[in-house]
Amino acid sequence: MKFSAPRGTHDLWAQDAARLNNLELIAREVFERYNFSEIKFPAFEDAGLFTRSIGEATDIVEKEMYVFEDRKGRKLALRPEGTASVVRSLVENQLLQKLPVSKLFYCGSMFRYERPQAGRYREFYQIGAEYFGNAGPSADAEVIILNKEILSRAGIANFNIHINSLGCRECRPVFRKSLTEYFGEAGKSADLCSDCQRRIDKNPLRVLDCKVDGHKFGGVPKMYDSLCPSCLEHFKRVRGLLDAAGCGYEIDHKLVRGLDYYTRTIFEIRSSALGAQDAISAGGRYDNLVEELGGAKTPAVGFALGSERVITAATASSKNLEPGAPEKIFVAVSSPVLENEAFSVAAALRGLSPQVVIEGPFADKSLKSQFKLADRFGAGKVVIVGEEEFRRGCLTVRDMATKQQSEAGIEGVKNGTYRI
RNA sequence: GUGGUUAUAGUGUAAUGGUUAGCACAAGGGAUUGUGGAUCCCUUAGUACGGGUUCAAAUCCCGUUAGCCACCCCA
Secondary structure: OOOOOOOOOOOOOOHHHHHHHHHHHHHHHHHHHOOOEEOOOOOEEEHHHHHHHHOOOOHHHHHHOOEEEOOOOOEEEEOOOOHHHHHHHHHHOOHHHHOOOEEEEEEEEEEOOOOOEOOEOOEEEEEEEEEEOOOOHHHHHHHHHHHHHHHHHOOOOOEEEEEEEOOOOOOHHHHHHHHHHHHHOOOOHHHOOHHHHHHHHHOHHHHHHOOOOOOOOOOOOOHHHHOOHHHHHHHHHHHHHHHHOOOOOEEOOOOOOOOOOOEEEEEEEEEOOOOOOOEEEEEEEOOOHHHHOOOOOOOEEEEEEEHHHHHHHHHHOOOOOOOOOOOEEEEEEOOHHHHHHHHHHHHHHHHHOOOOEEEOOOOOOOHHHHHHHHHHHOEEEEEEEOHHHHHHOEEEEEEOOOOOEEEEEHHHHHHOOOOO
């Protein structure tokens, strides 16, 4: 029986794994400078946590969640996103009782049952952050700027920041109503695609997100025009702060999100290097969620970026996201009878030099083959444990780049008085 | 979930329905009996899976699986 990775999952090894680790390393550095600390949370949670936070009628909950029962009949779900878990943890551990502001970030994989495509997987990696306790526009702006900085440092050349405001409990229903009325007028609905006809009743905001060509949004009402005075003021100040920080963006009146918990500012960052799945990062404010999940009323803003998409975009911008490797030393053996000796030399070298990587010994291969291997491994130096040298108690050290060879005393190498 | 498209050694590819499925790179070995990157030689290795049509299938048909593209959705 042969097994293959489940559909929509992928193995990451060698340079792919290195790229992911390096991206997370870059993100950690940025988060640290913005005073965010890391949180690790379970890969599965009570399924109800997600239905309540993301929304019963959203696609993620309706058809993309991996839901299962454990042996005691508990209804669990693999996490489709991180925000719900972070909020759950915040409330459960009463973090805001200790400090009025909490800034957390996470790296990990998320699970959604979707049809796989380039840039869309059933298990995919996200890096996200959540900022609790600051209702002011500076939190929105800080999160967007921080997000932008990670992408820039990851080497992405072309991306656009789209922002919009979804209003609050007061003004969003007003907008919804005017949208429904607009699309409800005779003749207008007929212009919409069948999907959108259906959406008008269920979730009229999503109609704005439709990408079918030829949609006429000329006279469509904008959320912007329905914003209540305080939401309008908030949105203006967020933009002012972004301008002040020199962070470019565009207002996208058609931007809506697929998760129900967002309020006020939402944003999405897209890369032209990606094709249809072009959102590399997205987020927004969610001032009601903590309360809805049983905590005290707490304002919050957050975002998550798709690591694979960021890596694809970065690679397209000719940044390979690979960290430099340490020099490697290869231990070669001239004869199988010296394998034990070669092994102990290799062990001594590993103990002495934390920065070097040692391959071998391959006692069953010809010295020539071992050199070929050393070359392919990218070894900087080859240490030869040979019969001639062994008689004299020494080792030959060859610098692969210069072809210079020198000798080192075996005992000296083993006790650390001679460093290769 | 919908539509389309593709699937040949590890990788990239070739083969009007008709010999033993060809080539390149990679890999292993050798030419050089203790020294890598070049050259030459040899070797290993393939029609995704399951049915069907046919004297004959990599090739045509159906199904499955998987990748990709778009929709949908989203990170």
